[in-house]
Amino acid sequence: MTLPERSQSYWIASTPETSYEALEGDLAVDVAVLGGGIVGVTAAYLLKQHGLRVALVEARRIVTGVTGHTTAKLTSLHGLKYSQIVSQFDRERARLYADANEGAIRFVAAVVQEQGIDCDLHRMPAFTYTREAGELDRIHAEVEAAREAGLEASFVTETTLPYEVAGAVRVENQAIFHPRKYLLGLARLVDGDGSRVFEHTTARDVREGRPCVVTTDHGRIRADHVIVATHYPFLDRGLYFARLEPMRSYALGIRVAEPPPQGMFISTGEDFQSVRPHPENGGWLVIVGGVQHMTGRSSVPTMQHYRAVEAFAREAFTVESIDYRWSTQDNRTIDGIPYVGTYTPASPHLFTATGFDGWGISNGTAAAMILADLILKRHNRWAAAYDPARVGQLTKVGQMLRYGASNVDHLVRDRISQAAPLEVSDLAPGEGRVGKVGGETLAVSRAADGTLHAVAPACAHQGCLVTWNEAEQSWDCPCHGSRYAADGTLLHGPATKGLERRPLVE
Numbered sequence: 001m002t003l004p005e006r007s008q009s010y011w012i013a014s015t016p017e018t019s020y021e022a023l024e025g026d027l028a029v030d031v032a033v034l035g036g037g038i039v040g041v042t043a044a045y046l047l048k049q050h051g052l053r054v055a056l057v058e059a060r061r062i063v064t065g066v067t068g069h070t071t072a073k074l075t076s077l078h079g080l081k082y083s084q085i086v087s088q089f090d091r092e093r094a095r096l097y098a099d100a101n102e103g104a105i106r107f108v109a110a111v112v113q114e115q116g117i118d119c120d121l122h123r124m125p126a127f128t129y130t131r132e133a134g135e136l137d138r139i140h141a142e143v144e145a146a147r148e149a150g151l152e153a154s155f156v157t158e159t160t161l162p163y164e165v166a167g168a169v170r171v172e173n174q175a176i177f178h179p180r181k182y183l184l185g186l187a188r189l190v191d192g193d194g195s196r197v198f199e200h201t202t203a204r205d206v207r208e209g210r211p212c213v214v215t216t217d218h219g220r221i222r223a224d225h226v227i228v229a230t231h232y233p234f235l236d237r238g239l240y241f242a243r244l245e246p247m248r249s250y251a252l253g254i255r256v257a258e259p260p261p262q263g264m265f266i267s268t269g270e271d272f273q274s275v276r277p278h279p280e281n282g283g284w285l286v287i288v289g290g291v292q293h294m295t296g297r298s299s300v301p302t303m304q305h306y307r308a309v310e311a312f313a314r315e316a317f318t319v320e321s322i323d324y325r326w327s328t329q330d331n332r333t334i335d336g337i338p339y340v341g342t343y344t345p346a347s348p349h350l351f352t353a354t355g356f357d358g359w360g361i362s363n364g365t366a367a368a369m370i371l372a373d374l375i376l377k378r379h380n381r382w383a384a385a386y387d388p389a390r391v392g393q394l395t396k397v398g399q400m401l402r403y404g405a406s407n408v409d410h411l412v413r414d415r416i417s418q419a420a421p422l423e424v425s426d427l428a429p430g431e432g433r434v435g436k437v438g439g440e441t442l443a444v445s446r447a448a449d450g451t452l453h454a455v456a457p458a459c460a461h462q463g464c465l466v467t468w469n470e471a472e473q474s475w476d477c478p479c480h481g482s483r484y485a486a487d488g489t490l491l492h493g494p495a496t497k498g499l500e501r502r503p504l505v506e
Helices: 039-051 081-089 091-115 134-149 179-190 303-316 358-375 394-408 413-416
Strands: 027-034 055-057 122-130 153-156 165-175 195-199 205-206 212-216 219-228 244-256 263-265 272-278 283-294 319-333 339-342 350-354 432-437 439-445 452-455 468-471 474-476 483-484 488-491
Touching: 027 039, 027 212, 039 055, 039 179, 055 179, 055 219, 055 413, 081 091, 081 134, 091 134, 091 165, 091 179, 091 358, 134 153, 134 165, 179 263, 205 219, 244 303, 263 358, 272 303, 283 303, 303 319, 339 413, 350 358, 394 474, 413 468, 432 468
Parallel strands: 027 055, 027 219, 055 195, 122 263, 219 350
Antiparallel strands: 122 165, 153 165, 205 212, 212 219, 244 283, 244 319, 263 272, 272 283, 339 350, 432 439, 439 452, 468 474, 474 483, 483 488
């Protein structure tokens, strides 16, 4: 048994491709929502339900980005988040965070029932566990913090995992579902009656005003309000590039001989393991995940991370097959709570949501609810806890500067002159390198069929030098997480255009 040859998310593989048209010409609506993931689709649905005309704009196909590559845990238990929030803020902030995520779970369950969306929604408990006795104090602290935040949390030493744990936080009445089935159902409810869903339409800029003007590669959209739900905010305002760390992690979809664990599980620590089942065709797929590193900064070839997840899966389960492998990208904020609200304090009609740190299903839903309320001028008790301009951010200036300084090392102007000569003939299938070819520094890769691709190596966002990701066959930016296909096609922002292609003769 080997890993699948290509990376493919189970959620995308098990659902039909969408076929919404691109924008043609100019358009006027009440709200333009940029980004077709869980925040964008949910916000567009909510706003249309309240009678507003909405344009939902996606650069590729909706729900094929980060939301299409999630592990899809609909839970309020986010590792050891509550003890972290209490230590950095206070118990009230933790209560608001818990309430927002519990509210998101209730919202999804209610919409599924009301709209009759078949998305494999199942209620089950969630666990944060450790196999190390030395970690038990942290587990007990999280149980206490989660209880005080209002969650139905308890300490347990037994789970349905096929191995022993030293202890775990257990929270009841959480859920799993199929995120694409759910969101494609919502998108169908958005499109029509004055609202539209547009695909293959890339937003390039937003001019604030009344109305705001969104410039895309297919025309302009005038809107009273604009939501930037592009995972990483693409407008260089509000210092988001200094307040977010893009991280990648890895997942496998496997079939096992034994009954799958009935719950959602994540272990403590940076080298975490994640496990959750998913019902499929009368049986179960088990999604296992783990490994985390900053985008574009892996210390080893990225396929080794998949192999590390595979090794864990084979240690834990009797693996019958590995049917899927995929990776995802998450943004981590400097205090662990997402940024949801106005883009800057001076932007009353421009909004964003980002920084979900791997917990974007519940947090993304809550974010959409917050943004809809802000646009509709309704009070939302969660908004202050998620406000991008919240008190406490200024105390993180040192951390922001350290992160910014680390990015300087990757700027092309500092490194391009140091690129070593590259012998293109030495590149093996699936390999990519940055080097000098004929006096010009290029990012060159060879596809599995032997085809060569050469592109400019400077990220289109802020000019950092990209690095090769062999597992996904992509060029990844180590500064702010933009990603490109081997031929330079943009895969992930904050960049809004691809890498320039260069002619190459072997």
